[in-house]
Amino acid sequence: MSIIKTENLTYTYPSGTKPSIRDVSIKIEKGEFVLITGPSGCGKTTLCRCFNGLIPHFYQGELKGEITVAGLRISEQPIYEMAKNVGLVFQNPENQLFALSVEKDVAFGLENLGVPREEMRKRVDWALNLTGIYDIRERAPHELSGGQQQRVAIASVLAMQPEIIVLDEPTSFLDPLGAKKIFEVIYDLNRKLRITVVLVEHRLDLTARYANHIIVMDDGKIALDGDPRKILGSEEARLIGVGIPKPTRLYQILQKDRVSLSNTIPLSSDEMAAMLREALKNQ
Amino acid sequence: MIEAKNVYFTYPNDVEALKGVSLTIKNGEFVAIMGENGAGKTTLVKHFNGLLKPTTGTVHIDGVNTTKVSVATLARNVGFVFQNPDHQLFSETVEEEIAFALKNFGFKEKIIKRRLTWALNLLDLTKYRKTSPFMLSGGERKRVALASVLAWNPKILMLDEPTIGQDYRQKEKLLQFILQMKAQRKTVIIVTHDVEFVAECSPRILLMRKGRIVADGEARKVLTNPEILTQASIVPPQITQIFLQLSDFQLPKEVIDVYKAREKLLNLLEAKAK
Numbered sequence: 259m260s261i262i263k264t265e266n267l268t269y270t271y272p273s274g275t276k277p278s279i280r281d282v283s284i285k286i287e288k289g290e291f292v293l294i295t296g297p298s299g300c301g302k303t304t305l306c307r308c309f310n311g312l313i314p315h316f317y318q319g320e321l322k323g324e325i326t327v328a329g330l331r332i333s334e335q336p337i338y339e340m341a342k343n344v345g346l347v348f349q350n351p352e353n354q355l356f357a358l359s360v361e362k363d364v365a366f367g368l369e370n371l372g373v374p375r376e377e378m379r380k381r382v383d384w385a386l387n388l389t390g391i392y393d394i395r396e397r398a399p400h401e402l403s404g405g406q407q408q409r410v411a412i413a414s415v416l417a418m419q420p421e422i423i424v425l426d427e428p429t430s431f432l433d434p435l436g437a438k439k440i441f442e443v444i445y446d447l448n449r450k451l452r453i454t455v456v457l458v459e460h461r462l463d464l465t466a467r468y469a470n471h472i473i474v475m476d477d478g479k480i481a482l483d484g485d486p487r488k489i490l491g492s493e494e495a496r497l498i499g500v501g502i503p504k505p506t507r508l509y510q511i512l513q514k515d516r517v518s519l520s521n522t523i524p525l526s527s528d529e530m531a532a533m534l535r536e537a538l539k540n541q
Numbered sequence: 542m543i544e545a546k547n548v549y550f551t552y553p554n555d556v557e558a559l560k561g562v563s564l565t566i567k568n569g570e571f572v573a574i575m576g577e578n579g580a581g582k583t584t585l586v587k588h589f590n591g592l593l594k595p596t597t598g599t600v601h602i603d604g605v606n607t608t609k610v611s612v613a614t615l616a617r618n619v620g621f622v623f624q625n626p627d628h629q630l631f632s633e634t635v636e637e638e639i640a641f642a643l644k645n646f647g648f649k650e651k652i653i654k655r656r657l658t659w660a661l662n663l664l665d666l667t668k669y670r671k672t673s674p675f676m677l678s679g680g681e682r683k684r685v686a687l688a689s690v691l692a693w694n695p696k697i698l699m700l701d702e703p704t705i706g707q708d709y710r711q712k713e714k715l716l717q718f719i720l721q722m723k724a725q726r727k728t729v730i731i732v733t734h735d736v737e738f739v740a741e742c743s744p745r746i747l748l749m750r751k752g753r754i755v756a757d758g759e760a761r762k763v764l765t766n767p768e769i770l771t772q773a774s775i776v777p778p779q780i781t782q783i784f785l786q787l788s789d790f791q792l793p794k795e796v797i798d799v800y801k802a803r804e805k806l807l808n809l810l811e812a813k814a815k
């Protein structure tokens with residue numbers, strides 16, 4: 259059974275004149291690493307808000323169609339029940355932080371779950387370390403830089419170790435090396451613990467390599483859905499305005515120049531470099 | 542011209558965010574400030590529009606010491622777009638948000654109309670004229686914040702993370718706009734983590750780490766120097782990463798864009814075929 263499944267999901271905000279997502283039918287399987295992308299305003303954040311019940315419980319408005327997440331029907335579950343299964347890192351980290359210290363923010367969700375003190379201490383320290391904010395754990399979240407706040411938001415979700423982690427544009431505030439380290443950690447959790455990861459991103463340079471499933475949205479609808487190599491290599495994705503990773507672009511351009519390269523479309527610099535090495539050696 | 546001399550800045554909570562920053566940015570320059578989270582980038586640019594004043598050291602904008610003038614006076618020449626658009630937006634409609642500064646600066650009704658239409662169009666916001674900025678997506682809100690500053694055409698533009706929430710097309714338009722500003726000899730300073738965007742616009746780059754500037758130079762040089770980038774918690778552009786990995790072939794190291802990459806690779810393949 260799919261861990262997230264929607265059928266003809268259509269949602270209109272209370273003040274909206276038209277649906278922000280329309281007829282969305284997708285299936286996400288347990289253990290997948292899914293990348294959701296598409297033009298600004300196409301409905302990515304709105305869809306994420308459905309995954310943890312913020313829509314319809316907090317935003318209200320009109321939700322039609324079916325959605326089940328981790329076997330639960332969203333419309334029948336309060337948000338705090340969903341929070342046990344789905345951790346959402348907001349696009350704007352500041353909206354997510356409220357405690358007096360970084361440490362308290364990260365511990366908040368665990369306290370609510372009634373996790374024993376000892377275990378809580380361990381998990382909070384683990385999450386603080388992974389996200390590189392252990393040294394600033396006693397600072398107030400509103401006295402942090404944008405990227406530091408983003409890290410606190412990510413640490414809070416990681417500490418919970420939910421079955422599904424949803425990150426809405428995490429790289430926008432993170433420095434590139436920091437982002438890379440954090441993605442490595444998340445990727446590791448994804449593979450070892452089979453935590454399902456849903457990542458919303460415009461910038462695919464840092465993230466395309468991890469994905470085994472891509473969903474491209476356009477104007478509230480699902481435009482493309484499937485294998486990352488196929489989709490990122492396709493003309494359609496480029497026309498929708500998806501930022502195709504540069505190694506993939508270089509591959510496409512060289513192919514037009516009739517350079518003979520292997521048939522697997524590369525998604526990362528490493529893959530493209532290896533492919534070019536072959537081509538250069540064979541010359 | 543922006544001149545910072547030995548600027549130190551300490552926040553009320555005793556965090557020393559700037560530790561001796563000195564730099565000069567000339568009129569008409571396009572500069573990208575990059576570096577690790579918490580390095581002091583936002584703190585630094587807030588000194589350029591007088592929002593923050595140095596604890597010690599000085600900042601001069603066009604020869605005027607920022608401690609000697611009000612933020613309002615500076616604001617006429619220095620347009621600032623915040624990292625987080627929610628710190629900036631307050632109006633009930635997108636249209637009012639963009640018109641606000643124009644009205645404040647006393648532009649004539651006719652000019653306000655023209656600039657408003659221009660900005661709405663540039664940032665793809667025309668259909669949201671009458672919408673509340675708070676009913677928009679993250680990327681759309683960032684574009685409203687950008688529009689409200691670009692509309693009054695300030696002499697110096699400072700954009701903290703302008704590409705947040707922007708898809709490839711919007712970034713392309715932003716880039717074209719920045720190049721246009723450069724042609725008009727306006728100063729543009731961006732703060733960004735978006736390495737691929739920077740590789741495409743090729744500005745002068747300032748790298749920051751722990752309150753200091755650790756590198757200053759043209760994009761092609763800075764972005765192809767992995768040691769220096771690592772210090773500032775940045776990874777090279779993807780094209781550069783490919784060329785670094787192929788350094789045992791007869792290829793140049795300083796390549797940051799796809800078209801240069803294509804040219805160099807085709808040259809090498811051709812030479813080998815002979």
Ligand SMILES: Nc1ncnc2c1ncn2[C@@H]1O[C@H](COP(=O)(O)OP(=O)(O)OP(=O)(O)O)[C@@H](O)[C@H]1O
Nearest residue numbers: 401402403404405552558578579580581582583584
């Ligand atoms: N309002 C504030 N009060 C106290 N300390 C602050 C405040 N804002 C930032 N700081 C601290 O000052 C230092 C520099 O922060 P700044 O926001 O300038 O970093 P930045 O380079 O812009 O980082 P980022 O890439 O994460 O946006 C950090 O250690 C940060 O925690």
Ligand SMILES: Nc1ncnc2c1ncn2[C@@H]1O[C@H](COP(=O)(O)OP(=O)(O)OP(=O)(O)O)[C@@H](O)[C@H]1O
Nearest residue numbers: 271278298299300301302303304676677678679680
């Ligand atoms: N709270 C809201 N009330 C009404 N309309 C909204 C609200 N939030 C978003 N919208 C509208 O719904 C549509 C989808 O917005 P959403 O935030 O899901 O886009 P997105 O794909 O996440 O965009 P971005 O990449 O810019 O973050 C947009 O047209 C937006 O204007």
Ligand SMILES: [Mg+2]
Nearest residue numbers: 303349678679
């Ligand atoms: Mg969004």
Ligand SMILES: [Mg+2]
Nearest residue numbers: 403404583624
């Ligand atoms: Mg900042």
